[in-house]
Every structure is written in C-alpha cells, then in structure tokens.
Amino acid sequence: MVVNGNAKRVTDDLVDILDQIVQSGDLFVSRxxxxGDEIARTIVRRGYPTVLTAGGDGTFVQMVTKITAEAGRRRETPPRFGLLRLGTGxxxxxVLGAQNPRHRGVIADLGRLRKEGGSRKLRLLDVEGTLTPFAGLGIDAIALTDYNLTKEALSKSRLTRPIASGGAAYLIAVVGKTMPQYLLRPHPAVTIVNEGEPxxxxGRDGEPVQELAxxxxxxxxxxxMVAMGTIPYWGFGARIFPFADDREDRFSLRVVDINSFQVAWNIRDIWSGSYRSDTLHDFLCERISIRYDEPMPLQIGGDPVGPRSRxxxxxxxxxxxxxxxxxxxxVTSP
Known part of the structure; x- marks a missing residue:
C-alpha cells in the first residue's frame, strides 16, 4: 500500500492503523x-500482485504511472491497482466503489478487499507521459488552482476548517473566484487535430454523426475548456464525460465554450451530465494534438501542472x- 503523506486526511493515527492491518514492510508513505520513484522500484522488484494507493486521484495517477513505467523497463507485468479514498475530488x-474518505470507510474497504475484491480493466489517457483517467485545459484547471487556494484559506480558521476540503470548498472557489474572473475575459482560440485512428x-443525443480521419x-x-476522460466522472461526482464508456478503443473529448452565466444557470444539468448545447462539442478519440494561441493552464488527474500552448x-x-x-x-473452486 502506498499512502500520500501530504494528504490532509492522512494522520499519524491513520498510518499507525494501516500499519497494523497491512503486513509489516508493505506500507509505504510517500511525501x-x-x-515515489524509489517506492515504485521497490514495489516492482518485490512483485506485489496488488498495490493500493491511499490518497486522491493524483496519488493514484502518479503511482500507476511510475509503477507501470518501472514494470515496463523490467519487462514485467504491472500489478493490479486499487484506490483507498483519502484525497479530495x-x-x-x-467508478470503482471506494467508500467515504473517513478512517472507518478506508478500513472497511480494506476488509471488503480481503473478502471480495472484484477486478476489471481500466483504460487510461497518456498525457505528457502521465497515465490518467482525465485531464483538461482551461477553466477546469484554473478552477482546481482556485480550489487549492480556497482550501488553504478556509483551513486557517476553526470556523471554516470543516468545509476546507470537499464539494463545498470547490463550489465557493468556482462561484467566488473562477467564474467572476471569466465574465469579461475573451475566449481563447484552440485548434484540435486528429493524430490517430478516426x-x-x-450529436446532442450522443449518437455518431461524423468521422474525421x-x-x-x-x-x-x-x-x-478542453477536457478528456476515459471515465464518466470528474471530481466530486460530476459526470462531465457521459459518453466515456461508449467505446473501449476511444476516450471522450469535450470542447466547451459556455460563459459563466450559462454555467451558473445550468449547473445541475452540467453536474449530472445531461446538459446539451450548441457550444458543447463531444468527440470520441484515440490520439489528438491541442494547440492554443496562448498558454492555458493544464490539469492532469486533478493536479494543476502549469500552462501549455500545445x-x-x-x-x-x-x-x-x-x-x-x-x-x-x-469464483474459486471448492
């Protein structure tokens, strides 16, 4: 098990509890x-069949990327990966059914894994060498940056600390900071080119209307916003990619040009994945290039990674x- 030592829900008490549950020497804390690089090398060298990450999407993304790359270098099969819900978003x-991010939920998931632990295959994106279930350029990356700043500010007071992480803090960041910033800003121009399979x-109903070579x-x-995903959900249960499961050999691409007023007016439909508009464009892609006229913030797996033009x-x-x-x-044989 790999625990993100920087996650706010990872306390010394929780690490002690996990250390008692997990076999001695099999708990890694990365800060x-x-x-993380050294932990990945150790995990592949020891040949663990299953590796759990305790943190958010970012922890999962980083460790899957590192461990998969190390396994590839050694020409070995990567382990099965699991998520214990301790981060935000x-x-x-x-998608995978991990429980509420409290100590009790994490421990319950460990118990479920011992008794149940079904498996499935999961397709991921490769964005700048990072394996991730989702990524995006534009307002979503800016909103994540604003959320991190808001979370830090709220955590400084005892009165606001209970809402310093989670959906409430994200809503405060988007409504109070991100949306007002974008009311009067020009809409950046982007060009997206198909670099792979058709x-x-x-269309609005999710049915194919055209193929592009x-x-x-x-x-x-x-x-x-230009957003990509192999799973339907974004952080906090927002169903941003309702067509992500349509084809196993494609990922979902969404290009959005709605303004702040449209977001505020249609937030419920946007969150549930039912919002449709002439300014929302959906595609299923295998490989693409994205070029902006000016650098735009990029997030990979929920972690802002800086501005990019391409x-x-x-x-x-x-x-x-x-x-x-x-x-x-x-199913096991009797």
Whole structure:
C-alpha cells in the first residue's frame, strides 16, 4: 500500500492503523517525487500482485504511472491497482466503489478487499507521459488552482476548517473566484487535430454523426475548456464525460465554450451530465494534438501542472487491472 503523506486526511493515527492491518514492510508513505520513484522500484522488484494507493486521484495517477513505467523497463507485468479514498475530488472512487474518505470507510474497504475484491480493466489517457483517467485545459484547471487556494484559506480558521476540503470548498472557489474572473475575459482560440485512428463526432443525443480521419481538424474556434476522460466522472461526482464508456478503443473529448452565466444557470444539468448545447462539442478519440494561441493552464488527474500552448493526448496502449468494489468477486473452486 502506498499512502500520500501530504494528504490532509492522512494522520499519524491513520498510518499507525494501516500499519497494523497491512503486513509489516508493505506500507509505504510517500511525501516527495523522489520517494515515489524509489517506492515504485521497490514495489516492482518485490512483485506485489496488488498495490493500493491511499490518497486522491493524483496519488493514484502518479503511482500507476511510475509503477507501470518501472514494470515496463523490467519487462514485467504491472500489478493490479486499487484506490483507498483519502484525497479530495476522487473521480475514480465513483467508478470503482471506494467508500467515504473517513478512517472507518478506508478500513472497511480494506476488509471488503480481503473478502471480495472484484477486478476489471481500466483504460487510461497518456498525457505528457502521465497515465490518467482525465485531464483538461482551461477553466477546469484554473478552477482546481482556485480550489487549492480556497482550501488553504478556509483551513486557517476553526470556523471554516470543516468545509476546507470537499464539494463545498470547490463550489465557493468556482462561484467566488473562477467564474467572476471569466465574465469579461475573451475566449481563447484552440485548434484540435486528429493524430490517430478516426475520430467520431457525436450529436446532442450522443449518437455518431461524423468521422474525421487522421490529420483532419476536429475543432477550431473559441473555448473555455478542453477536457478528456476515459471515465464518466470528474471530481466530486460530476459526470462531465457521459459518453466515456461508449467505446473501449476511444476516450471522450469535450470542447466547451459556455460563459459563466450559462454555467451558473445550468449547473445541475452540467453536474449530472445531461446538459446539451450548441457550444458543447463531444468527440470520441484515440490520439489528438491541442494547440492554443496562448498558454492555458493544464490539469492532469486533478493536479494543476502549469500552462501549455500545445498538448498531445492519446489512449494508453494497454489497460491496467484495477480493484473494482462494484464487480463480483472471482469464483474459486471448492
């Protein structure tokens, strides 16, 4: 098990509890990139069949990327990966069935894993060499940065500390900071080109309406957000990619150009994945390049990584195996 030592819900008491549950020497606490690299090497060298990450989506993304790369260098099969919900956002928890991010929920998930622990294959994106279930450029990355700043500010007071992480803090950040900033800003221009297998353009009803060959422009025009995902959910249960499960050989691409007033007016439909508009464009892609006229903030797996003018994204060649608490446990012979 790999625990993100920087996660706010990771306390010394929780680490002690996990250390008592997990076999001695099999609990790793990572607080830096260097520690994560060394942990990945140790995990692959020891040949663990299943590796659990305790943190948010970012912890899962970083460790899956590092461990998969190390296994590839050694020409070995990567382990099965599982998520224990301790971070914020937790898009993967909505897909894989991880419980509430409290000590009791995490311990319950460990118990479920011992008794049940079904599995499934999960396709991921490869964005700048990072394996992730979702990524995005534009307002979503800016909102995550604003959320981190808001979370830090709220955590300084005892009165606001209980809402310093989670959906309430995210809503405060978006409504109080992100949306007002973008009321009067011009909409950045973006060009997205198909660099791989045919892209499928979807209509409002989610049905295919057009195929675009390699080299063709998928979209050219203004945008507030370019988002990609292999799972339906974004952080906090927002169903941003309602068509992500349509095809195993494609990921969902959404180009959005709605303004702040439209977001506020339609927030329930946006959150549930039912919002449709002439300024919302859906595609199913295998490999694309994205070019902005000016640098735009990028987030990968819920972690802001800085501004980019050009980004390439593709469906990772091989899926990973994950613990799926929704899946039935394997059948064993009597």
């Amino acid at each position: 830096s990139i260097e520690e 937790n898009a993967l928890a909505w 892209v499928v353009r979807l 390699k080299g063709e422009v998928i979209y050219r025009g203004p945008s507030r 980004v390439e994204a593709r469906l990772a060649p091989e899926p990973i195996e994950v613990v799926d608490y929704y899946a039935p446990p394997p």
